[in-house]
Amino acid sequence: MTEAPAESVAGIRARGTEEPAPEAMRHLLEQMLRIRRFEERCVELYSSTAIRGFLHLAIGEEACAVGVLEALTPDDAVVATYREHGHALARGMTMRSVMAELEGKAEGCSRGRGGSMHLFDAATRFYGGNAIVGGGLPLAVGLALADHMQGRHRVTACIFGDGAVAEGEFHESMNLAALWGLPVLFCCENNFYGMGTALAYAESETDLALKAAGYHMPSWHVDGMDVLAVARTAREAAEAVRQGGGPHFLELRTYRFRAHSMYDPDRYREKSEIAEWKHRDPIGRLADHLRDIGELDDAALEALEGAVAAEVDDAVAYADAGTLEPVGDLLRFVTSEPGGGER
């Protein structure tokens, strides 16, 4: 499989190129497919108004979520953005709980109060679903600070877009994490656009890993359309963070195949650019590779698709059959309830 070797910006050696076992690769493929088919169904459900509000899809970017989340252990923490369905699923949150959330049902992972942009799950240490661009970074620094102070060897993965790099909160957080040597894995999903604003119109320095390196943080460019590259680099970086190596930064170069949100008429991108990136579809790419090495055939792929489709159907049925949180509960959880349990 061809891949641009992940470059080292700040003095970390180049990533190894050894390939995972076929079984592991098929697992990565399955995870990406689950996210893709889930989000495709979301589009339909948005049209039928079962899902409302802002809906941001990461179709095309699945390798980032899957590769990064695979590198974490159950003890680790995740902070994500409003484009986080894939991260939630790759983290192990059930498709049912995520779909129910999107449909605003009480069975959803946030009781239907958060919707697409605000998925939360204490069991998997998934701290949102933050829809203020850059807003998750300081939070991640704090989660890591707590681990650092308690002597726990856990990683906090903080996922955000290229747009966040322009926010003050990005710079303040990067500095603080590096200054205090905190265990944060910063994962910038650089899809080259913040809404309709191309990176070149938003950044004086468009090499984001280089920028991060300025904070004395080991930083890499990674081909975010290659799940193997993402998984490998993320694993190595996460291990380094876990071993006390301080914060690390991954610039995952990727692309969203669809518009920013369902509201976006996508006026600012050339069709040809979109088409070009679609040739690098991370799912097709890994599937082709597995075929090439004789580890995937039509029957296997069909079986995989069938299983994923069944899971999506089940999630939608579950969400459709879900209940609405009683209006009488509207005021619950504005503040903690007596005996509500402290973390």
Add this chain to the structure above:
Amino acid sequence: MTSTTYREAMRQALREALTRDERVFLMGEDVGRYGGCFAVSLGLLEEFGPERIRDTPLSESAFVGAGIGAALAGMRPIVEIMTVNFSLLALDQIVNNAATLLYMSGGQFNVPLVIRMTTGAGRQLAAQHSHSLEGWYTHIPGIRVLAPATLEDARGMLWPALLDPDPVLVFEHGTLYNMEGDLADGAGEVDIESAAVRRPGEDVTLVTYGGTLRVAMGAAEELSASGVEAEVIDLRSLRPLDTATFVSSVARTHRAVVVAEGWRSGSLSAEVSARITEEAFYDLDAPVARVCSAEVPMPYAKHLEDAAVPQVAEVVAAVHRLGA
């Protein structure tokens, strides 16, 4: 008369300002190539070019602060912030710079800046995109706060705001952009000082602004069917408040209900209520009532969001409770 929308009226106001005064420019996230997050500035980039329709990075503090600086140095910036929740990233610049420089400098440096932003709930955007925080800004001396709720005001408030030598914040309720209606052909500049009586009535005064004007009007319709005539006051200017208009209304109707989407505690609705109590206490036949949003971060689910924001039925019930 021309049929138009709130969005188009606002765009026409921007176009007029950009045409009339070379010092005017529009700056904010996605105002140019994307066409504006709510399509208000759609087409203006093509018309006025990238120098005057400036896409900014996601840097609210920096571009709001830059607007203040440019205003100090003679420009007339219009800064757009996508949503009031995001304006919190620029709160320091607005409160510590824009609102204070004139006073702090002993009258030397005024800040002729206009900041526009969306506010409010009703679109299932949940707790980081839906709040009505304009009331916070009305707490701050040194800035003017406007809330256009009609096509005329969407069309006409911007130019006088630009003529103000001091900072002006304009709050556009997110559910209003698609509002359609007729606008007089010569529509333009409106006054930005006074509240407006949107519907005359003798039995109760409903004081409101922005997104809840429609709620108050709907309630007035319903009340009218049962023989209660409500006077609806649209505040329009949230700071300074045109106290005289609503106080004189209450002096006639003897009852008042404040309808506002912000939370009740420490709010603009509390301020209005206090002024009525201060200035029209002896005219009141009943305590001032308020219909506000439930004190919760805005939930996503439709039924919960509806339950959280002021509804016509609640206003009608509040009026009846006052004995009207």
